[in-house]
Amino acid sequence: MDKDRIEGIGKQVKGAVKDAAGKVTGDAALQAEGKTDKAEGKVQNAVGGAKDKVRDATD
Template structure:
């Protein structure tokens, strides 16, 4: 596992936590922020997978 994949996984977990917290507190901006973090994490993870294949 390379740095990009690990960072992507961390961002996805962080995003899920923010999203759940936003739902719990009825804070739509936190929900949106969490979804953005999850999407960013998925992109980073994909980049990491491509780098692994090319190495």
């Protein structure tokens, strides 16, 4: 598993926590930051998945 996938999953989790905390506290900025982190994590996870596929294809 590529390190980008692991870091991406971590960002998604962190973003989900921030998003939920923003909803609970009514902090729109924190909620938006959480959504941004989740989106970044999804992209990073996809990049890691692509790297894994390339690595598997060359093996």
